[in-house]
């Protein structure tokens with residue numbers, strides 16, 4: 001049976017009148033590709049809660065599709081999707097809709113994506129931190145079977161959290177992988193229903209090529225580190241969809257930190273269509289801890305770190321991959337951090353598509369607020385506020401549509417887009433700080449006002 005989006009919405013209306021029945025209907029292709037997944041919420045409805053109609057009235061809309069700001073708009077959300085957008089007076093508010101009045105002064109923009117997080121076993125306790133910070137989508141980049149369950153629980157709203165896409169377990173971790181092993185692992189992860197294949201470690205040229213080639217056959221995107229034993233040219237030729245740290249470019253092309261070749265490399269990356277997730281604030285976090293507990297402790301003692309459950313803070317306080325490094329390497333790491341700024345400017349100038357990511361969940365990258373630190377870092381590096389916001393919104397939607405689900409639309413405030421929206425007191429194009437305290441967050445059509453967001457923060461940060 002083939003169902004269109006229209007059919008699904010119609011069905012949901014029927015179900016809505018019958019009561020709190022849950023329906024999980026997705027296009028056939030989607031269901032076949034991701035047998036364990038419920039629907040994505042992008043082209044079809046997930047639960048009865050999405051049947052609520054909400055209207056933002058007299059708001060200024062930052063659609064993030066290149067059209068600047070639309071003043072004094074009405075935005076109608078139904079079935080978890082943006083259904084109507086237009087000037088006050090031209091778009092009527094449906095009877096019975098929950099009305100949120102922006103008084104002509106407030107702004108609506110798309111929810112943010114953290115395209116590089118690590119959700120631990122206790123993540124169900126702190127996933128709401130993302131939502132409270134306006135992060136409505138995350139890419140989990142070290143997946144296990146439990147993450148597939150978590151993804152389903154989030155989509156069915158059994159667990160409160162941002163829409164989640166997940167890679168499988170690391171490929172290439174810690175052992176020599178033959179081309180056949182790489183092929184089998186990719187096939188297994190695709191069959192299990194993971195959204196991405198994650199590279200994390202060295203691979204022989206043969207195994208790497210086979211891995212990416214089989215992933216393309218299986219229609220699953222390869223993201224992650226570069227195999228750092230191979231040159232960047234090999235990565236660009238391979239078809240790997242994304243590099244999840246800009247530092248990979250240093251290991252594979254700029255080990256001497258020579259800035260003179262940056263623009264040429266950036267145009268090659270742009271031509272190859274390889275996506276880059278800079279994780280600049282993450283690198284700064286790692287640099288601060290390199291071979292010393294001082295940086296770790298300073299970050300643990302910060303107010304931002306108090307947002308997470310005590311158990312997570314205690315785990316973060318243990319010696320980690322960075323604190324146990326050789327501290328004499330620190331000047332080199334600091335130079336690498338400095339190199340990120342010209343590197344990102346070159347990538348920006350060349351039009352390399354970028355995403356925002358943080359490694360949230362690792363010490364001491366606080367889920368939710370660390371994405372704001374990353375946005376600030378990208379602006380500071382010269383990408384501009386619009387460029388940084390685009391990486392966190394529209395680009396994430398484009399990436400998922402291209403590499404994960406072609407029927408999904410999010411990251412813009414446009415007709416048919418998933419209703420992941422932020423309501424802000426300030427124009428984010430003039431000042432990003434208001435993003436840290438949104439007036440409200442809409443998560444797939446479900447509205448959370450400031451009081452609800454504060455309650456999420458209180459609950460996650462308590463002494464559990």
Ligand SMILES: [Zn+2]
Nearest residue numbers: 116118141359
């Ligand atoms: Zn990571």
